[in-house]
Amino acid sequence: MIRGFVSANTKSPHNIFSGLLKFEARWYCSISFGFKDKISPELCDNLQRNGYAVVDEIFEKVTIQQIREEVLNMYNGSHMHKNCTHLVNNATKRLVEKHHIHEAELTLDHNIQSMAPVCSQLNNDRSLPVMLNLFMPKLTLESQAIKLQVNSGGGGCFPCHFDSDEQVDGRKVTAIIYANPMWQPGDGGQLRLYPFPYSAPIDIEPVSGRMVLFSSTRMLHRVLPSAATQRVCLTVWLSQLRSRQRGSPLFAGSPLSSTFSADSDQTKQIASLMQPHIRNHVLKMVYAQEWAESIELSHPYTLERDGMVEQHWREVEMIRKALKSCEPTIQYLEDVCKNSHESMPNLHKLPISWF
Ligand SMILES: O=C(O)CCC(=O)C(=O)O
Numbered sequence: 604m605i606r607g608f609v610s611a612n613t614k615s616p617h618n619i620f621s622g623l624l625k626f627e628a629r630w631y632c633s634i635s636f637g638f639k640d641k642i643s644p645e646l647c648d649n650l651q652r653n654g655y656a657v658v659d660e661i662f663e664k665v666t667i668q669q670i671r672e673e674v675l676n677m678y679n680g681s682h683m684h685k686n687c688t689h690l691v692n693n694a695t696k697r698l699v700e701k702h703h704i705h706e707a708e709l710t711l712d713h714n715i716q717s718m719a720p721v722c723s724q725l726n727n728d729r730s731l732p733v734m735l736n737l738f739m740p741k742l743t744l745e746s747q748a749i750k751l752q753v754n755s756g757g758g759g760c761f762p763c764h765f766d767s768d769e770q771v772d773g774r775k776v777t778a779i780i781y782a783n784p785m786w787q788p789g790d791g792g793q794l795r796l797y798p799f800p801y802s803a804p805i806d807i808e809p810v811s812g813r814m815v816l817f818s819s820t821r822m823l824h825r826v827l828p829s830a831a832t833q834r835v836c837l838t839v840w841l842s843q844l845r846s847r848q849r850g851s852p853l854f855a856g857s858p859l860s861s862t863f864s865a866d867s868d869q870t871k872q873i874a875s876l877m878q879p880h881i882r883n884h885v886l887k888m889v890y891a892q893e894w895a896e897s898i899e900l901s902h903p904y905t906l907e908r909d910g911m912v913e914q915h916w917r918e919v920e921m922i923r924k925a926l927k928s929c930e931p932t933i934q935y936l937e938d939v940c941k942n943s944h945e946s947m948p949n950l951h952k953l954p955i956s957w958f
């Protein structure tokens with residue numbers, strides 16, 4: 604729809620789009636959230652190529668302050684619930700609480716919307732998916748859902764995870780907006796991204812006004828323990844309609860061993876290992892130890908937590924067996940990523956399909 608609108612005009616898409624957004628803004632919101640200026644072709648190019656992008660000062664300071672106050676009011680008024688890890692084992696599904704992480708689903712809950720008017724306006728503002736679609740038309744984002752979150756100190760954190768999976772829902776892009784005006788390095792709570800094999804993990808500080816965008820299905824991430832008493836953020840999940848998903852029939856539902864064909868040539872092996880579905884498994888193997896530790900750090904001690912860690916190691920073992928013929932190549936990738944960028948041979952040129 605937007606592409607049709609743009610191609611019918613001779614002005615640059617960016618300008619035409621600003622006009623359209625101003626028109627919409629008059630009807631839908633009194634706050635301008637700044638996406639139309641901040642989501643640029645360069646930013647989207649980074650997102651497309653690296654799987655993530657960071658933009659600072661996404662909103663005015665006063666807007667960030669209002670968002671922080673609204674989220675903390677929700678927390679202090681006990682309108683948030685504890686965040687849980689969803690544990691799927693065979694046919695059973697259980698929830699395991701994380702400690703010190705509280706959240707509320709804004710988009711699904713009209714009560715929360717009425718108590719958080721600025722966050723609600725953000726929920727109604729469609730300019731983020733619209734701008735991303737403009738510069739990354741293949742995304743075809745059609746909906747957004749917002750979660751409010753407080754990490755209440757005490758080392759609260761998230762284990763290594765992907766936000767979604769093509770077979771679970773239509774989430775494609777995660778955007779996290781931080782509202783922590785007093786944040787200092789000793790507070791912890793950095794978002795750690797794993798853009799393997801382009802580089803070693805990257806830690807992003809949760810400073811006020813910063814927005815981090817990344818691939819919901821293919822960017823492994825975790826949150827480091829937070830000592831700050833109130834680390835606040837909003838998460839926006841941007842989704843395609845499930846019927847529009849460009850599912851990969853090659854991988855859908857197939858066990859790893861039947862979809863992977865090892866080639867003796869190392870370059871070909873690397874290309875095979877970097878196919879999205881296989882890459883996600885390779886990541887679990889490469890970061891197995893850190894992944895296990897992050898599960899332990901994020902949940903209070905219970906038998907269920909032990910079970911989660913055991914299940915993790917069983918999965919790592921299965922992946923190791925399935926990818927046995929590529930072990931030296933995986934070891935090579937691992938070594939390269941653990942050493943500095945200088946020694947990294949052309950791995951950043953490998954085309955990873957992030958979206
Ligand atoms: O708190 C953050 O920075 C990220 C949280 C996260 O990864 C999630 O909610 O899935």
Ligand SMILES: [Fe+2]
Binds near residue numbers: 764765766824
């Ligand atoms: Fe996440």
